[in-house]
Amino acid sequence: MGHREDLLEGAKRCLLEKGFVRTTARDIVKASGTNLASIGYHYGSKDELLAQAYVALVEGVSDDFDAPEQAPSRTEPGxxxxxQEVWSNIIATMQGPDSMWRLSMEIVVMGDQLPAVRDHLAKAQREGARGILPMFMGGEESDVSDEEVDTxxxxxxTLMTGLIAQWMFDPETAPRADQLTEGLRRLMNAATRSS
Incomplete structure (x- = not known):
């Protein structure tokens, strides 16, 4: 691995241990075995490195959102x-003591203190919306239209952000996948009756 990759891995470890605000450039250098100049050379700034490390963490965890390929049967897309299956898998990623989703809440709460991180992740959120759709609806990410992303x-x-907030605030009262599914079922029934 080169310095760029070492820095990214070190930054991911620091984010999980300390979060955005408490992670210093020196922490990243120590965790990565590199030097301070490498951060600026490869990423431009510590905040840009942390933003990219966060996106990499999210991408890694998103593999767990979809049902495992070896599952005996798959549910019908849409x-x-x-x-329920996908939300159950997402919720499972929130339950560990080292859940990286607390970082999302740190950005929401302290975004004005992390403008470079916030701006980078605001752009990445749109791609997150594009990436989450095939998990629920099937198909390929490359086939998702901009209109589908925007709706x-x-x-x-939005559901994900609210769910993360509830799980970080109080896991004991946070909704389970079956509760979310029943809520959606009732919403669909109400919408059908009123139309």
Whole structure:
């Protein structure tokens, strides 16, 4: 691995241990075995490095959102069963003591103190909406239209942000996947009756 990759791995470890605000450039250098000049050379700034490290962490955890390939049966894309399955998998990533989702809440709460990180991640959020759609609806990320990203993708991202906040605030009262699914079922029934 080169310095660029070492820095990224070191930054990911620091984020999980200390979060955005408490991680210093020296922490990253120590965790990566590199030097301070490498941060500026490869990433421009510590904040840009931390933002890219966060995106890499999210991408790594998002592999757990979809059902495992070796599962005996897959649920139908777009179905309530798929909705429940994917949310169940997402919730499982929030339950560990080292859940990286607390970093998301740190950005929400302290975003004005982390403008470079916030700006980078605001751009990445749109791609997150594009990436989450195939998990629920099937298909390939490359086939997701901008209109789908701006509507259904943003709905899922809004649900995700709220769910993360609830799990970080109080895991004991945070919703389970079956509760979210039943809520969606009731919403769909109400919308059908009123139309």
């Amino acid at each position: 179905s309530l069963e798929r909705f 259904l993708g943003m709905l899922y991202m």
